[in-house]
Amino acid sequence: MTTKPAPATKAGVLTEALPYIKRFHDRTIVVKYGGNAMTDDNLKQCFARDVVLLKLVGMNPVVVHGGGPQIENLLARVGKKAAFVQGMRVTDAETMDVVEMVLGGQVNKEIVNLINQQGGKAVGLTGKDGNFIRAKKLLIENLEKPGEMLDIGQVGEIVSIDPGLIALLDSGDFIPVIAPIGVGSEGETYNINADVVAGKIAEVLKAEKLVMLTNTPGVLDKAGNLLTGITPREIDDMVADGTLSGGMLPKIGSALDAARSGVKSVHIIDGRVEHALLLEILTDDGVGTLIKSK
Numbered sequence: 594m595t596t597k598p599a600p601a602t603k604a605g606v607l608t609e610a611l612p613y614i615k616r617f618h619d620r621t622i623v624v625k626y627g628g629n630a631m632t633d634d635n636l637k638q639c640f641a642r643d644v645v646l647l648k649l650v651g652m653n654p655v656v657v658h659g660g661g662p663q664i665e666n667l668l669a670r671v672g673k674k675a676a677f678v679q680g681m682r683v684t685d686a687e688t689m690d691v692v693e694m695v696l697g698g699q700v701n702k703e704i705v706n707l708i709n710q711q712g713g714k715a716v717g718l719t720g721k722d723g724n725f726i727r728a729k730k731l732l733i734e735n736l737e738k739p740g741e742m743l744d745i746g747q748v749g750e751i752v753s754i755d756p757g758l759i760a761l762l763d764s765g766d767f768i769p770v771i772a773p774i775g776v777g778s779e780g781e782t783y784n785i786n787a788d789v790v791a792g793k794i795a796e797v798l799k800a801e802k803l804v805m806l807t808n809t810p811g812v813l814d815k816a817g818n819l820l821t822g823i824t825p826r827e828i829d830d831m832v833a834d835g836t837l838s839g840g841m842l843p844k845i846g847s848a849l850d851a852a853r854s855g856v857k858s859v860h861i862i863d864g865r866v867e868h869a870l871l872l873e874i875l876t877d878d879g880v881g882t883l884i885k886s887k
């Protein structure tokens with residue numbers, strides 16, 4: 594049986610949120626949506642409510658999403674075996690069709706629908722809409738043969754982002770929901786890492802915050818303790834001494850790029866916690882790691 598909080602407790606929560614609502618009014622909050630928060634039904638509903646509430650109290654949330662597990666599921670169903678080089682998905686034309694179908698269709702529209710069901714006005718986009726994410730082919734260095742570059746197909750890196758379309762949607766009180774697909778100079782379609790897209794969009798929009806939902810509590814020290822209020826320099830030191838490694842490094846890289854490029858704060862938070870987004874933005878304690886811009 595769940596015990597309801599006392600009225601005074603509810604009032605305390607609301608008054609604690611007030612200064613944050615005032616501070617971040619009309620500011621852009623870019624949210625990278627991924628991990629368990631994208632697959633657990635209850636967490637999906639919590640996330641949608643959080644985004645709508647942020648919009649209703651005067652902030653401008655922009656959602657960027659991934660969809661790795663969903664892509665894997667559809668590739669398996671069509672009998673396509675995934676191939677990876679140095680941890681990156683090889684994306685041939687057939688795989689790109691699946692990626693675009695899943696990210697730009699299935700996943701994007703589900704998130705849009707979830708937000709709209711909670712009273713928001715979400716609009717789904719890929720970078721091909723209005724050509725707003727321009728990209729080029731990403732070549733990666735062969736770790737076994739330094740100096741040799743590897744072509745992994747239709748995987749892209751960002752050339753430029755035009756903020757005009759997002760600004761137009763914000764002005765109409767719409768919530769942009771963006772799939773990380775870019776377009777080349779000849780109309781080619783590129784799959785781009787969602788963390789990178791979220792970070793670059795936050796930079797271009799001069800966002801107040803970039804919030805990255807993950808399946809971890811945040812950035813941990815060697816003893817497993819949660820760190821917060823840390824600077825890019827401290828992050829660099831933790832990478833150098835091996836405190837941070839493996840799958841967290843690409844996310845940390847995008848976070849640092851954003852923090853060093855004008856985004857005032859970056860948050861790496863635990864998306865497995867109900868209403869993690871509200872707890873991080875509107876409460877004193879938060880539920881993850883805050884990386885300060887300086």
